Amino acid sequence: MNDVTVPELVASTLHRGVQAAVPLALAANGELIAERAGLLNIGIEGVMLIGALGGVASAWWTGSAVAGLIGAALAGALAALLFALWTVAWRRDQVVTGLAINLLAFGLTGVAVQRLDRFAESHGSTFVAPPLPMPAGIDPLATLTLLVVAVTHVAIFCTRPGLTLRAVGENPEAADTAGIRVALVRFIAAAVGGALVGLAGGALSVGMTHRFQEFMTGGRGFLALALVIFGRWSPIGVAIAACFFGLLDALQVTLQPTLGDAVHLLYPALVALPYVLTLVALAGVTGRARAPAALATPYDPR
Amino acid sequence: MTDRPLDAPTHADLDPSRRASSANGALRSLVAALGSVAVGLLVMLAAVAGFGYPPLIVARAFVASVLGNGDRIAAALVLACPLAIIGLAIAVSFRAGVWNIGGEGQYVLGALAAFLAAHAGLAQTPVLGPIVLLVAGALGGAAWAALAALLKRYRGAPEILTTILLNFIAVQVVAIAVHGPLADPLSGDRDTTASIPAAAQLPQLIPTAGLHAGILVPIALAVVAWIALARTTPGFRLRVVGDNPIAARFVGIHADRVAARTLMLSGAIIGLAGAVELAGNTHYLTAAYDAGYGYTAIAVALLARLHPIGVLPAAAFFAALETGARGLQKLPDEAFRDFPTVLTFFAQGTVILVTVLLTRMRISGATSP
Numbered sequence: 001m002n003d004v005t006v007p008e009l010v011a012s013t014l015h016r017g018v019q020a021a022v023p024l025a026l027a028a029n030g031e032l033i034a035e036r037a038g039l040l041n042i043g044i045e046g047v048m049l050i051g052a053l054g055g056v057a058s059a060w061w062t063g064s065a066v067a068g069l070i071g072a073a074l075a076g077a078l079a080a081l082l083f084a085l086w087t088v089a090w091r092r093d094q095v096v097t098g099l100a101i102n103l104l105a106f107g108l109t110g111v112a113v114q115r116l117d118r119f120a121e122s123h124g125s126t127f128v129a130p131p132l133p134m135p136a137g138i139d140p141l142a143t144l145t146l147l148v149v150a151v152t153h154v155a156i157f158c159t160r161p162g163l164t165l166r167a168v169g170e171n172p173e174a175a176d177t178a179g180i181r182v183a184l185v186r187f188i189a190a191a192v193g194g195a196l197v198g199l200a201g202g203a204l205s206v207g208m209t210h211r212f213q214e215f216m217t218g219g220r221g222f223l224a225l226a227l228v229i230f231g232r233w234s235p236i237g238v239a240i241a242a243c244f245f246g247l248l249d250a251l252q253v254t255l256q257p258t259l260g261d262a263v264h265l266l267y268p269a270l271v272a273l274p275y276v277l278t279l280v281a282l283a284g285v286t287g288r289a290r291a292p293a294a295l296a297t298p299y300d301p302r
Numbered sequence: 303m304t305d306r307p308l309d310a311p312t313h314a315d316l317d318p319s320r321r322a323s324s325a326n327g328a329l330r331s332l333v334a335a336l337g338s339v340a341v342g343l344l345v346m347l348a349a350v351a352g353f354g355y356p357p358l359i360v361a362r363a364f365v366a367s368v369l370g371n372g373d374r375i376a377a378a379l380v381l382a383c384p385l386a387i388i389g390l391a392i393a394v395s396f397r398a399g400v401w402n403i404g405g406e407g408q409y410v411l412g413a414l415a416a417f418l419a420a421h422a423g424l425a426q427t428p429v430l431g432p433i434v435l436l437v438a439g440a441l442g443g444a445a446w447a448a449l450a451a452l453l454k455r456y457r458g459a460p461e462i463l464t465t466i467l468l469n470f471i472a473v474q475v476v477a478i479a480v481h482g483p484l485a486d487p488l489s490g491d492r493d494t495t496a497s498i499p500a501a502a503q504l505p506q507l508i509p510t511a512g513l514h515a516g517i518l519v520p521i522a523l524a525v526v527a528w529i530a531l532a533r534t535t536p537g538f539r540l541r542v543v544g545d546n547p548i549a550a551r552f553v554g555i556h557a558d559r560v561a562a563r564t565l566m567l568s569g570a571i572i573g574l575a576g577a578v579e580l581a582g583n584t585h586y587l588t589a590a591y592d593a594g595y596g597y598t599a600i601a602v603a604l605l606a607r608l609h610p611i612g613v614l615p616a617a618a619f620f621a622a623l624e625t626g627a628r629g630l631q632k633l634p635d636e637a638f639r640d641f642p643t644v645l646t647f648f649a650q651g652t653v654i655l656v657t658v659l660l661t662r663m664r665i666s667g668a669t670s671p
Contacts, residue, residue, distance in 0.1 A: 042403075042462065086655065093664045095401060095462065099600055100654035107648025108349075114642050115353045214644065222466045229463075264481040264492060272474035275467045279449075282464060283457040298664075 013247070013254045019208060021239075021246025022145045023048075023200040027224035028231065028238045029152050030196030034080070035228055036156060037189035038169040038294040041083055042098030044197045045221030046105025051076035051198025052205035053109045056212045057116060059129030068129045068206040069141075069199060076198015077191045079105065084190035088183050091298035110214045129206040141207045145239075148196065153235040165189060169292035172299040182299050197221070219275070226278045232289045248274050331607050334660040338605060339619060342653035349648060355637070360630070363638065367629025368622045376511035378618065378625040380583055384409070384575045384595050386520035386617035389602030390527055390610055391571035396665050397531065397608050398564040399544040404450060404465030405572050405596025407472030408443040412573025413580045414476050415442025417484070417587050420498035420580075431502040435581045436519075436574055443573015444566045446472060451562040451569075461565060473592045480589040497585045504582035514582030520614065523571065527610035540564055544665070572596070594647075598624075601650035604657055608665075623649055 031044050041047070054075025059068025079101065086097040113127070120127040132140055156162040167175040168185045176182050204220070205212050223245060231238030252270040259266050351357040368374055388405045395402035402408075419438030425431045450468055453459040485492040507513045531537040542550045543560045550557045575595070580587070602620055606612030627643040657663065 086659070090659065092658045092662070096604060096654060096658050096663065096665065099403070099597075100651045100658070102651070103597060103601065103647045103654065104651025107644050107646065107651060110644030111349070111353055111642040111648065114640070219466075219470050222463070222470075226463055226467070265478060268474035268477035268481070272471045275470040279453070279459075279464060279467050279471070282459040282467075283453050 009254060013250045016250035016253055017243070017247035018139065018142050019246070020249035021242045022141050022207070023203045023220055024224055024227060024245055025145050025149060025200075025239045025242035026203060027197045027200035027221055028227035028242055029148060029235050030076070030193040030198075030200065031224055032193070032228050032231070032233055032235060032238055033152065033156075033165070033196065034189050034193035035295055036165050036169045036233060036292055037186045038172060038292055038297060038299070039084070039087060039186055039190055039193075040094050040098070040296040041080065041101075041190070041193070042095050042225065043079075043083055043101030043105070044098075044224060045217055045219065046102040047076050047079040047083075047194055047197045048201040048204075048217045048221045048224075049105045049109045049215070050079045051201030052216055053112060053201075053212050054198065055202030055206040056127065056129045056210075059206050060116075060120065060125075060127055063130060065130050065132040065206050069132075069202045072202025072206060073195040073199040076201060077195040080190045080194020080197065081187070083194070084187045087298065088186045088190070091300060094296045094298070106215060109212070113212045113214065128211045131210065132207055141203050145203075149235050149239040156235065166292070169294055172294050172297075176299070176301055182301065186299075197224075200224070223274065223278060226282055229289050229291075230281055230285055232285075233292065245274055245278075248277065331609065331612070331661070334657065335605055335607065335612065335616070337660055338653050338657040341656040342649050345652045346645065346649040349645065353642075355641070360638075360641075363630055363633055363635070364626040367633065368626040370629075372508075373511045374625060374629060376508060376513040378621045379517055380512055380514065381625055382614075382617040382621035383517045383520055383582070384579045385599050385602050385621055386613055387523060387575035387578065388572050388595055388599035389606065389613040389617050390520065390523055391568040391575070392599050393603040393606060393608040393610060393613055394527060394531070394540070394571070395564055395568035396603060397544045398540045398561060399547070399665055400561050400564050400568070401460075401462035401665075402447065402450075402465055402565055402568045402572075403462060403596075403600070404447060404468050404569070405599050406592050406594070407465070407469035407596070408446045408569040408572035409576040409579075409596055410476045410591050411446040411472050412439035412443035412576025413584075413587060413591060414479060414576075415439055415445075415573065416577035416580045417495065417498060420502040425502045426499060428501050431499070432504045432581050435498075435502055436577045439577020439580070440570040440574040443576060444570035446573070447566050447569020451565040454565070455558055455562045465565075469592075469596065473590070476587065476591050477589045480587050480591070484587065486586075493589045495587045498580065502581060503585060504578070512583065516578040516582030519574070519578050520617070523574075524610045524614055531610065598647075598650055601654050604654050604663065607657070607661060607663060620646070620650065 027044060027048055031041060034041050051072040055068045055072030058071025059065050083097055083101055086092045087094045117127045134140065156165065164180055164185060167180060168182050172182045201217065204216060209216065227238050227241045227245070230241040252273065255270065256263065256267065347357045347361060350360050368378055388409060392402055392405060416435040416439035419425055419434050422434065425434040446468060450461045450464040453464050454461045480495055481492050484495045486494055486496040504514045504516045507515055531541065539555050539560050542553070542555055543557045547557045598620055602613055602616045606616040623646050624643065627641060627646050630638040630641040
């Protein structure tokens with residue numbers, strides 16, 4: 001640690017910060033799309049986990065990290081469709097369904113990874129994803145995230161489908177009267193949002209650690225839920241908030257070796273720091289941010 | 303959030319299944335609960351088979367490992383104890399439309415507070431000792447929940463998020479305490495504390511099986527909560543706020559105040575669970591003291607359809623599931639040596655999904671982020 005210069009340290013922290021911001025930004029943008037349609041999915045922690053496992057599984061199976069990311073998005077979309085089936089088609093409580101999906105995903109991925117590890121081993125291989133290609137030293141995930149944020153922002157605020165999405169989230173009755181198929185829009189929003197959340201999981205597993213570990217999302221899905229509020233339901237705002245928390249995460253890694261003997265005591269404090277700051281920020285922001293009016297409310301077209 | 307139409311979630315009042323007071327309603331609840339359990343078990347067996355274990359052999363071994371002998375039943379009851387207390391607290395808060403997802407944090411903070419109290423002078427007295435711990439635990443849990451209640455009341459921060467975030471913080475608070483000032487000087491790795499004094503521990507009912515007197519706490523609490531919810535004015539207020547916040551306002555009930563108090567009450571009960579578990583079962587803290595009870599207890603409360611008495615069998619069911627899975631690993635058969643106990647989370651998720659499907663349970667309240 002002693003022979004690292006300060007500029008190098010800053011550069012590596014920034015690099016790590018961007019890496020850490022990517023899954024947060026993707027997950028929060030996915031949740032944002034669903035929330036704009038009136039769906040509050042507390043289960044995105046679980047959707048992210050399923051995406052992370054689906055990503056490593058398809059990357060391992062095909063031998064391609066890109067296919068892994070696609071698999072992660074598909075797995076996330078599927079998990080989110082389960083949520084939509086319960087909450088949109090059957091109009092069940094969104095929070096209860098989301099909590100169930102978290103438990104379901106935690107159990108399912110925990111067992112599945114154990115079996116897949118064993119399966120890969122029996123075929124003389126290890127259950128890991130190959131590294132992502134880095135054309136010309138450009139981080140493909142960070143680039144993809146920037147694109148996703150820009151496209152979502154424009155799509156939500158400047159296009160007709162975006163207007164439809166917001167109408168469904170603000171006033172489903174009026175949207176219905178105007179001929180919009182509320183349930184269909186919510187299903188699509190859930191699937192697209194879920195794909196992004198799954199991709200966020202894939203960015204963690206396929207993009208960073210190359211392997212799946214039990215509960216590897218470590219609360220990032222819950223942080224993403226808060227990021228949507230900080231970003232005031234705007235993709236660019238959410239992305240900025242994600243960058244802040246990504247940097248925080250990176251600082252934690254950078255500071256860790258400087259703690260010396262106090263590491264035992266201070267390391268937990270560093271781990272808790274993002275959550276403490278999120279709480280403080282929630283206390284400061286929520287009064288001024290306005291959620292989509294129909295958020296977490298089932299729509300019953302009677 | 304603030305300008306969300308308050309009348310939005312009131313479909314719940316029109317929903318006959320919310321009123322489980324009649325005999326018919328009670329029967330329906332029971333059928334729904336049994337149905338959820340049956341479907342949950344079937345799905346879990348299907349998963350077991352899907353992951354390459356022989357389902358029938360697993361099922362038989364499972365039953366044997368839960369009910370096989372007295373010690374295993376006692377182990378399930380010991381595990382059911384914290385699940386039932388926390389499940390009860392969550393049921394109470396959900397009845398008021400308050401999303402207390404902070405069971406995990408309030409539980410470990412309750413245990414921490416109880417541990418600190420165990421070294422106070424008063425806790426060294428034989429009979430008084432455990433009582434001091436339980437009170438301290440309840441205060442600790444209530445204090446932790448109060449953070450979320452204050453943030454909600456004065457800053458409008460949704461408790462559904464703040465309680466989850468506080469879970470992650472609480473776990474680290476305990477880690478800091480255990481690594482630092484509370485570390486047992488005799489343990490080299492500084493990852494555990496010393497045991498609490500014997501006088502502060504709960505008496506054992508069956509010492510060989512680890513069955514402690516604390517398992518009476520959830521039974522007593524469930525009866526008290528049942529009567530309080532059904533027959534007292536504060537209980538009535540709590541239910542009105544949960545069923546229809548607008549109606550609450552018209553009859554002069556301050557929904558915000560009731561919600562904040564309910565969250566703290568819920569935290570106090572969960573903190574009590576932490577104290578009971580410390581004084582009766584674990585006796586010392588570890589740096590990673592959280593055991594996921596806070597999340598499992600949500601499944602307990604929902605399977606019980608938020609009924610205080612229903613929480614007891616629901617907790618017993620999930621505890622049996624967990625001890626059954628752990629018991630499988632101890633069987634002589636090599637095939638089960640690494641049986642994934644994490645599968646029980648899968649069962650919990652499935653049971654919630656089926657319960658909410660069968661009963662149309664909707665938790666309204668004026669709360670969403």
